[in-house]
Amino acid sequence: MSGPPNTVILYRVKYNNGMSSQPDVCIIGGGVIGLTTAYFLARDGIQVEVLDKGDFGQEASWAGAGILPPGSPSATLSPYDQLRAQSVALFPSLSSELRERTGLDNGFVRCGGLEFLGEDEAAAAEEWRGEGIAFEVLDTKALHRLEPAVSKELTTAYHLPEMAQVRNPRHLHALLAGCRALGVQLTPGCPVHGFERQEDRVVGLRTSTGPRSARRFLLATGAWSDPLLEAVGWQPGIHPVRGQIALLNTGAALFRRVLCLGKRYLVPRPDGRVLIGSTEETSGFDKRTTSEAIAGLLNLAKSLVPALGQAPLERCWAGLRPGSPDGLPFLGAVPGCENLFVAAGHFRSGIQLSPATALVMKQLLTGQRPAISLDAFRLDRNGPRRAFRS
Ligand SMILES: Cc1cc2nc3c(=O)[nH]c(=O)nc-3n(C[C@H](O)[C@H](O)[C@H](O)COP(=O)(O)OP(=O)(O)OC[C@H]3O[C@@H](n4cnc5c(N)ncnc54)[C@H](O)[C@@H]3O)c2cc1C
Structure with missing residues (x-):
């Protein structure tokens, strides 16, 4: 190209x-x-x-x-x-x-999403409320009832059904x-x-x-x-900001909602694929992936959904966001x-x-x-x- x-x-x-x-x-x-x-x-x-x-x-x-x-x-x-x-x-x-x-x-x-709690998400919750966006705070029991595959280390999250x-x-x-x-x-x-x-x-x-x-x-x-x-x-x-993604294939869906932790996330596809993203890097127009970034994404996946530690890695790629x-x-x-x-x-x-x-x-x-x-x-x-x- x-x-x-x-x-x-x-x-x-x-x-x-x-x-x-x-x-x-x-x-x-x-x-x-x-x-x-x-x-x-x-x-x-x-x-x-x-x-x-x-x-x-x-x-x-x-x-x-x-x-x-x-x-x-x-x-x-x-x-x-x-x-x-x-x-x-x-x-x-x-x-x-x-x-x-x-x-x-x-x-x-409209699969819904879970935002795991951090300082940014507390501020975001205020904005959602102001905008009239539906959300609920899940305690440990509700979280694991909704998404049983999520790590037991995670104890609370915001649920955004829309x-x-x-x-x-x-x-x-x-x-x-x-x-x-x-x-x-x-x-x-x-x-x-x-x-x-x-x-x-x-x-x-x-x-x-x-x-x-x-x-x-x-x-x-x-x-x-x-x-x-x-x-x-x-x-x-306007400048390129590289984002890397790793794609796992679990064969069958382990969870249904998008899981977000700060700027990183897991997106479950209904066919069992899970997309893990992403990085924000300044690397000019270089679209190659790096072993370090992909390892970081795989670690994120395992920490949010432990069963993903065994999932085959299907593919990795990078794209160039148009930053401003x-x-x-x-x-x-x-x-x-x-x-x-x-x-x-x-x-x-x-x-x-x-x-x-x-x-x-x-x-x-x-x-x-x-x-x-x-x-x-x-x-x-x-x-x-x-x-x-x-
Ligand atoms: C890893 C990653 C994850 C992302 N996740 C999300 C997400 O979850 N949700 C979301 O909303 N957004 C997400 N984004 C951002 C989103 O993908 C971009 O903001 C969006 O695709 C930009 O679209 P675009 O059409 O402006 O640019 P592009 O898709 O880059 O299209 C620009 C087109 O212009 C063409 N072009 C460039 N120069 C010329 C030229 N001189 N002559 C002719 N053609 C030219 C290129 O070939 C290209 O096809 C993500 C991006 C990345 C990289």
Whole structure:
């Protein structure tokens, strides 16, 4: 698989003026953010092309664990919580719609979750209460009655019955099939290196396979977004944060709920697989796993569910989360380019935030007012960080 473009060049190319073959929207990046936005746009009759440097849905969106925390759209929330709550509301209907349209089940299931107690979780409980998210505190007896496989050393936990999960590769397959069914033009193996501009408009893209044009453009290039944004004068600081995962296969499910301990977790799949995640590492664009990190994850699994100590290790992998300086994604117009938009930097939450992100990006790209205020996600929220203005 190809890495990020080393140099991003602004240059002039001649474009075919025949507008009929030009899509309304060209999306750069076919991860969960780009594909969900393409699906929502195409469902409304918008002509969309999605370009990816490699195959679709093979980067962070494939690698993620697919945990979908609960949220409640009715309570007063921060902009981030609104995005999450809106996504929580959309995920079930999106999943059944994709299943009906494509015959593919993305594995969405409201399995519930247990958060083992720590200082962060006590603060989190206050937030859940404020947001109206259902939870209960389990004592030792209740905990082991609910999940008998959990270690007897663990004596108490918060139970979040509304926590859900999705199987990322299946969700991406369903999105791709849904996009295909709606006529989205999907172009893999097409790295974008730069933009062609005329004053404040982007009129085309420079790609490895030749120029592309569209009326509007969306940058959804995950951890690879900064070089492209630099080409239009912005440097938001989106960077890769490696996360490693180990996958065990127990043959039959030992427990049903997602188990969370701080930032690490076990996600039980109904077929007996258990996904153990994850690390947060700065290692550039290196996606290799390390023996030390995988050993740490296996120890975590054994400490939470002792029977996992005997489970065969099926596979390990790593993915690159699109980190941002303040942990929030960048969503909205790219100032200085009236027809270029960005949706990138979702860090640890891109799967869970993807439906609401796609909804607001669809609204922006079609000239509607977004359902959620996007001020907190503006590209220029940290002041003018312009690399240069061409
Ligand atoms: C180990 C791990 C666990 C995670 N667990 C969860 C979780 O439980 N829940 C959750 O919500 N989130 C989770 N995440 C985070 C989530 O996976 C990401 O936030 C999300 O996938 C980001 O989606 P994206 O579409 O922005 O990026 P990506 O999926 O990385 O997609 C970006 C796409 O852009 C393409 N691209 C890049 N540059 C170019 C270019 N120049 N030209 C053309 N195409 C280009 C890439 O090839 C790629 O396909 C996890 C991530 C990891 C790594």
